[in-house]
Amino acid sequence: MRQSSIQVCPVPLEQQPVNEYEELKESWFFRWATLDNRLFVRKITLIWIIGWLISSPIAAASFSPSKSALPFVLFSNLGAGLVLALILLQLFFGWHYVSDRLKKATIFYEESGWYDGQTWPKPPEMLTRDRLIVSYQISPILGRLTRTVGLLALLMAGDSLLWLYL
Template identity: 60%
Template sequence: MMESSVSICPVPTEQQPINEYQELQESWFFRWGTLDLPNYIKKLVWVWGVSWMVAGPWASASFAPTRYTVQFLLCGAAGAGVFLALTLLRLYLGWSYVRDRLLKETIFYEESGWYDGQTWTKPPEILTRDRLIVSYQVQPILKRLKRTFGILILLVFGGSLIWNFL
């Protein structure tokens, strides 16, 4: 029964929420949110570490590493943290966009360009499937990203406390 509803779906294949979700799952970058915890952390540490290539010289220009070692480390870590935060934000925005498309009862799509937008109302079985995907697949990813943001904020707060005592 679900196959017949899917086959009459007028939404172009690449704009169907289920296909957008599968595309994110298979994407090199957005798949990071689906990795097991050790690999997820490795990716984030890698981004933070590579970000030091920009943040380190900037921090050393502000604080001589040999004279102000702690300030240099805190400034560089914060600078690298900005790149990490932007990476996390991009992951979050991508997954939340797909979540919103999966949750919506009515889907907006474009047939051939920006000037001919249409809407399509999902049949109940597709809406149920999409909402189950959100509940069991997408929400845990968003929850992990929110927790990661929270940890990053705590680290920034801790760094600022250390900075105040220098």
């Protein structure tokens, strides 16, 4: 009976890319990107509202809401957009990191500490499995996050242009 090369992998379990993917998928924060559209939009909207609540007192100190309502709203929107952008970028970079680890033909790992890094070439069946995970599971997540960041950038650019023409 032939022993699978996946079983003789010297990489510690917590550093194997497929296990990093599973851990990311089950994480309370990074799981947001895997939710269905309705729940994803709800989470993003909640973060935007929290960002608005954080940035609106700062905006109110600069622009009185009763005297300068439009600058107050625009500044609050830009602040909320910045908070949301930071959250979305954290999501994107986390998923992108795991995607890169899965796509590579070798696994970089540390045996006992930061000073003794090793690389291990993935066997063909592991490389195929990992690249299928990237293609069918992670690429749609990265696409969704890219589109969301793009839409947020457009909205913030619109706010900024409106700000310039006040």
